[in-house]
Amino acid sequence: HEPAPPLITVQLEAFEWFRREGLTHLFREISPIVSFNKNLELHFLGHRFEDPKFAVADCREMDMTYSAPLWVTVRLVNRSTGEIQEQEVFMGDFPMMTDSATFVINGAERVVVSQLIRSPGVYFSVLEDRTTGRALSTAKLIPNRGAWLEFETSKRDVLSVKVDRKRKFPVTTLLRAIGYSDDATLLSLFTDVDTSEEHPFLATTLEKDPTTDEEDALLDI
Known part of the structure; x- marks a missing residue:
């Protein structure tokens, strides 16, 4: 041997x-x-x-x-x-x-211990809110290298995002930071999908957004 x-x-x-x-x-x-x-x-x-x-x-x-x-x-x-x-x-x-x-x-x-790492990609899930019974969606964007982005909806019709599992903030803040700075532009991006009069996600999210332009958004993030 x-x-x-x-x-x-x-x-x-x-x-x-x-x-x-x-x-x-x-x-x-x-x-x-x-x-x-x-x-x-x-x-x-x-x-x-x-x-x-x-x-x-x-x-x-x-x-x-x-x-x-x-x-x-x-x-x-x-x-x-x-x-x-x-x-x-x-x-x-x-x-x-x-x-x-x-x-x-x-x-x-x-010693170095090997660990399982989730493959890069987009992961979607739907959970039922216990108080309202509504289906709330989440999406995780996992890159090969760089920051994780986690998007989620809430029972109050606010769209939020976390960067690297840290502080949660309105998704419109992130969109302003990458160049979509004014409200009209943001609303126009989602006119084809944000069509529910009962649950106006983007309009509600803009009300919760403390930023008003790209510079504010970058500072906030």
């Missing part, structure tokens, strides 16, 4: 790939970061790790995290002046994997 391969090899090789190449791919995905007025661009050029400051055993004993300083070379481009600045920036202490394929976090040894 052939000896079984080391079971931790997969984890060690995967982390090594992430440390050397995976981070490079991630920085490329978000580079450049452009300012709101399009005048400034921040480009990520490369990264490097320094050696860990403390040994694994020391981190266990002193309740510290086994980590290494991460430095990233960035280039700031000012489109208005043509000025270009380039320097290395400290991004923080990055947890490192031990030779046993574990992490030491605040002195405690941890």
Whole structure:
């Protein structure tokens, strides 16, 4: 019988790939970061790790995290002046994997546990409101990367949305933030579907919307 391969090899090789190449791919995905007025661009050029400051055993004993300083070379481009600045920036202490394929976090040894992740897509559901008996709809937009959007209706005919499962706000606020700023434009978008006189969803939602234009909506979100 052939000896079984080391079971931790997969984890060690995967982390090594992430440390050397995976981070490079991630920085490329978000580079450049452009300012709101399009005048400034921040480009990520490369990264490097320094050696860990403390040994694994020391981190266990002193309740510290086994980590290494991460430095990233960035280039700031000012489109208005043509000025270009380039320097290395400290991004923080990055947890490192031990030779046993574990992490030491605040002195405690941890392992990576795989988790099931819901596939990207749109998920619809309908629930019955207990007090009114009305069917209330929800829709979850799950992207491959980025923020989750969760839309829902209420028994008071208000359409609301949550971004990354955080604070709930009127869906018209989100629509204003992406450019549909005035009430007339918003109402015209849904004239073909928001047709119930008994339950005027968009008109009711606009009454609950504290924002009035794109700038207000962006600040509110």
